[in-house]
Amino acid sequence: MTSLPVGRPLGLALLLTLFAATTPVDIDGAWSPWSSMATPCTKTCGGGVHLKVRSCTNPSPQGNGKLCLKMDSVSRADKEWRSFDCNMQSCWGLVWGEWGNCSVPCGKGMRTRVSMCGDDICTETMAKTQQEPCNDWNKTACPSPCDDMTCPQFGVCKDESTEKEPIAYCICTMGYEMNPDKSSCIRPPPTTPTPRPIPTLAPEQKVVATVISKSASTLIIIMVTITLALFLFLKVFTTDRVIQMNMEIALLLAHIMLILPGEATSYPAVCTTISILVHLFFTACFVFMLLEALHMYSLVAFIVKQDGMFTKLQNTLVGWGVALFVILICIAFQLDNYGGDYHCWLRMDTPLVYGQFMPIIILIVLTFALIEAAGAVNYKPLKGIDKAQLKSAKISQRTNLIIMPLVFSHWMVGILSEYEQNLPLYGTFSILNGVTGVAVFLLHSSNNEQVRAKLQGCYRSMCKGSSISR
Template identity: 70%
Template sequence: MMTSARIILGLALLCTLFVVTSSRDLDGSWSPWSSMATPCSKSCGGGINHRVRSCTHPVPSGAGKLCIAEDSTEKEVEWKTYDCNVQSCWANEWTEFGNCSKECGRGFRYRYAVCGNDTCKEDQYKEDSEKCNTWNKTACPSPCEEISCPEYGVCKDNSTELDPIAFCICTMGYQMNSDKTSCIRPPPTTPTPRPIPTLPAEQKVVATVISKSASTIIIIFLTITLILFFLLRIFTPDRVIQMNMEIALLLAHAVLMFPFMENETLCRVISILIHYFFTACFIFMMLEALHMYSLVAYVVKKDGMFTRLQNTLIGWGLAAFIIMFCMCFEYDNYGGEYHCWLRMDTPLLYGQFIPVVGLVIMTFTLIEAAGAAEYKPLKGVDKSQLLSARISQRTNLIILPLVFAHWMVGMMSEYEQNLPLYGTFSVLNGVTGGVVFFLHCTNNSQVRAKLTGIYKSMCKGSSAR
């Protein structure tokens, strides 16, 4: 009885131990990777296959955890990829590279491969390329032989040792258009407007006073000269020419006395009158030189080549013709934005300078021709007029440069608004007025006779005392 109880008790203990052992928590663990893999995805050229392992070594029990995969997640099964069939599918691999696609220049050369495996179902043929350069500057023809340039264009070869380079350029002042297909004449360039010169307010006042004073000085000298000859009633042909020259110069400076006119029309009128009077002044000096030449060269016996009326009409009429010609083409350019003097920044400049320079050259030519040789005298020549002509020959060499210089400096001073030029203009005006007064009086025979008589009477009066 005791023996049976002991057996039953032992069996009960064994069962209890088995139950306790079977209910213990156990984490799972990976089995080895399978020795068999899935079929390779490609038979050549690099494929992939897979192997598998499971979380059964042991299987997790109780509260045990699943296996941790390589991506750090819990999994029951994990797959792994392997490369397979990495051998090339292509028979004999690549052929040799062929010739360059360009004979003289940069191109490409190619090589090929053919599939040698039945599994190459997508591509049975492939090609490869690389750059090549067959240019030889010495042996290859000029690239200009293949270029056709447009009219007025020529090809320029700028090839280097590495590349053929050629392009068309235009000649004769033409320019290539934007699409490089033709040579076109470029549009005229618009010059940058000249900035208006200005003087500080105090310097402007000084410049105005200087210029007006200068004109006043020469007007006074010329007025005295005209009054003197009028009172002496001397109206010989040479004197009439000089008188017209003095009147033209006086009127030019009288117009200069007007202030700058902001009214465009009035400013243009002043500019035209200045041009007209100065041009007439130079024409009368040329006529005086012609009168002098006709007497010194014994072309005529007396009174010159033209009468007093003819000289007057020629001087004023020729000046009017020159001004009207300029007005036909450059009327809008008379008058300025900041002065009413003759403008120097427009084509009107040619209408101002060319006639005056031509007249100065003609005057000097006549003076030089008169004294260049000994001419055969004519019988019955008026000796007093001949003497006056020879004196005039020399005095014009002084008066003409002075008038030309003060005309130029006056124009430049207004154009540049330059205070030193205004000062120079003032000095030249005073000198010109004094020289004209003195030389025109002394080279006239009747004035000389009057002055000689006055001198003798003064000498007799002093001796009687």
């Protein structure tokens, strides 16, 4: 309510109030909310549209007020229509068509089915698809999966299909291996062998083994030395004796190497030298046994009348020369493998083993072949042949069959006992050494005609002295 101005006449105040009430005011119009009522939806399902209206009555424009601004932000109006989405629910009623064929015949794949709207396939937004794994594999009716598989060179397909699924893969042959990406077969890299652990004996067993082995070598050194001394005393230097003497010297020197102190392993150069010399002397030993067999064969087969095919010097040079040639070949290719971490004998865990065993095995085979050939046929005798040498050759034919296996056996057992550090093998080595030493002394003494004559003379003297004393 307008208050009347104070101090003015009542009539004038009433006129002023009436004038203010009838003067127009400028008000811009504003939109009302969109109507809750709308035109019918264009579709009953699957997404349609309907129209709603709003008016510029909230408030209506007054005086010089402006009409409402439309959504295009350009024109003005007192009403505006707009379309709204309606009936957005799907018309599809969860009806599917039949499953299609599997995407992979005779194998694992996927199959698909589509939605059905009535009797027709749904279109546009109602069209739906569904997939699931499928398996058309039949082991009996389907071809092998290897028929369609290409393997790399040196590879073949391996079919391990089951009743439920086809299984095939490529494998490499001829020692090849599949590379990581399965694209080719490659040669596998050489494997690094696991180092052999060094065998050890308990300290007390090591002492026993050392005493046994060195005592055994000492025993054979004594017996061979006695044999050499006997023939030197009797001054027997026939051709066959020179061959045997060289064989005894080689055997003697080999065992002298074996009784050297075990501390030699602490000095690689010394240990390597000992190993080379052991190899040389044992190889020479078997070379001279072959020369003895050749000397025996030349007399028994009546090739020569006496003294064999070679002179004393020739036999000596050939024996040591062949042995030295074998060792030089081994040194040229396998010098680093001579000696060892815990012994200075011949090693068995390196390629040097072929250089150690193959020449000696060949020498043994040739020796046995000559001995067998000498006794297999009755040869036509030569006139003027030395019968004493022929008798010695026939005895040598038999003694060689005893000495050579003994030397080979104690050589092999000695190598194994050191390599394996095995106490029972050391014991066997000791026994074989003793038997070999005694055999060399008795058999080499008995098959020489001069020694036999000396022994027979001593025997007759002993028998004569015995009869006189009676």
